[in-house]
Amino acid sequence: MHNPPRTRNRISSIDLLRGLVMVIMALDHTRDFFHMDAWTRNPLDPETTSLGLYFTRWITHFCAPVFVFLAGSSAFLQSNYKSKPELSIFLITRGLWLIFIELLVINFAFSFDPGYHIIAIQVIWAIGISMVFLGFLCWLPFRVLLVICLLIIFGHNLLNYYETGKNHFSLFYSLLHKGQSFSLGNKRELLVFYPFLPWLGVMLAGYCFAALFGKLEGPARRKTFMRFGLLILIFFFFLRFSNIYGDAFKWGTESSVMRTIFSFLNTEKYPPSLLYICMTLGPAIFLLGLWDKARGKLADFISVYGRVPFFYYILHFFLIHTLAMLAFFMRGHNLSEGINSEKNPVFFIVPGEGFNLWVVYAVWILVFLSLYPLCAWYDKYKKSHRENKFLSYL
Numbered sequence: 001m002h003n004p005p006r007t008r009n010r011i012s013s014i015d016l017l018r019g020l021v022m023v024i025m026a027l028d029h030t031r032d033f034f035h036m037d038a039w040t041r042n043p044l045d046p047e048t049t050s051l052g053l054y055f056t057r058w059i060t061h062f063c064a065p066v067f068v069f070l071a072g073s074s075a076f077l078q079s080n081y082k083s084k085p086e087l088s089i090f091l092i093t094r095g096l097w098l099i100f101i102e103l104l105v106i107n108f109a110f111s112f113d114p115g116y117h118i119i120a121i122q123v124i125w126a127i128g129i130s131m132v133f134l135g136f137l138c139w140l141p142f143r144v145l146l147v148i149c150l151l152i153i154f155g156h157n158l159l160n161y162y163e164t165g166k167n168h169f170s171l172f173y174s175l176l177h178k179g180q181s182f183s184l185g186n187k188r189e190l191l192v193f194y195p196f197l198p199w200l201g202v203m204l205a206g207y208c209f210a211a212l213f214g215k216l217e218g219p220a221r222r223k224t225f226m227r228f229g230l231l232i233l234i235f236f237f238f239l240r241f242s243n244i245y246g247d248a249f250k251w252g253t254e255s256s257v258m259r260t261i262f263s264f265l266n267t268e269k270y271p272p273s274l275l276y277i278c279m280t281l282g283p284a285i286f287l288l289g290l291w292d293k294a295r296g297k298l299a300d301f302i303s304v305y306g307r308v309p310f311f312y313y314i315l316h317f318f319l320i321h322t323l324a325m326l327a328f329f330m331r332g333h334n335l336s337e338g339i340n341s342e343k344n345p346v347f348f349i350v351p352g353e354g355f356n357l358w359v360v361y362a363v364w365i366l367v368f369l370s371l372y373p374l375c376a377w378y379d380k381y382k383k384s385h386r387e388n389k390f391l392s393y394l
Helices: 011-036 051-080 084-111 124-136 142-163 171-176 197-207 211-217 217-240 258-266 273-289 299-306 309-329 357-384 389-393
Strands: 120-121 180-184 188-192
Touching: 011 051, 011 273, 011 299, 011 357, 051 084, 051 124, 051 197, 051 211, 051 273, 084 120, 084 124, 084 309, 084 389, 124 197, 142 197, 142 273, 171 197, 171 217, 171 357, 180 217, 180 258, 188 211, 197 273, 211 217, 217 273, 299 357, 309 357
Parallel strands: 120 188
Antiparallel strands: 180 188
């Protein structure tokens, strides 16, 4: 591939799509802290869920894969103004920084537990460790990277056959592909929610896909992206219908057409299966084409969140949990009840307590709207302080 021009222009469709998934992401986290059934009921169980609850959870499936995919795309686009050594060092150091933030900051924001009795590694860890690997892999020829990406995405579900019937795996394998819990002693536990192998495949997919931004422009890019997204969706529907490969969850005929659709769309996220990746990235790539020239006040508003995603991500967790804590006290609980870690792995949350979905949606709207002024300020601050390299880590 030829070397792209060393420019630093942002791609508006990336900021818009990333901003949209950041806003939607807050809905699922608001549900975690405010919905009455968040800790006692599977919102995707076709037999017990409702349309509103299923949709509220399912629509947020798009957030993590799109976030990781676009992180890969952004890494490739940084080669426009970074040399290969600079890009490699940046990816490795930022990846390690994200892992540190996941372990110490995000875990505290989620639990409010200064003792860190539960340590969960989730999407920020997945992005961080994938960036570390990408920092080394980016030295490889582009075609080799593309092959590695396709092998991971299309082949990692073969590991499901190895995992069948096994109840326990080593920590390394759990981090690689099969999430589970591990005792750390002293009443502490490690929860692996995001095994990194398939997420690395998603990041590599975003990295390789971004090459098209330099090769295509205007209507050609728009049509190519939209067609590519539709082809991925068609592939998803045919492979999902076959029930042969690509997901650990088989779909089946349920008691109604709606519940059968629920079963069909209920693909595995932990770790993200081939079908889950296709179901989410197909529409995402389509929207990158559709919104290639998107303009207007709404697009500008949403894009602000997409230009400061990590800043917004950290703030929204603290805000949601703080609001949940206030609601906990308003329901008549006291401080000692809120920090009883033996009963409540997350402080100020009681499984089975909470609110209806309409309250969840009201709090969600309050959260992302109230964070907009801070995000807009930080967006302007970053633009006016490009010389501050530390800002690129936030």
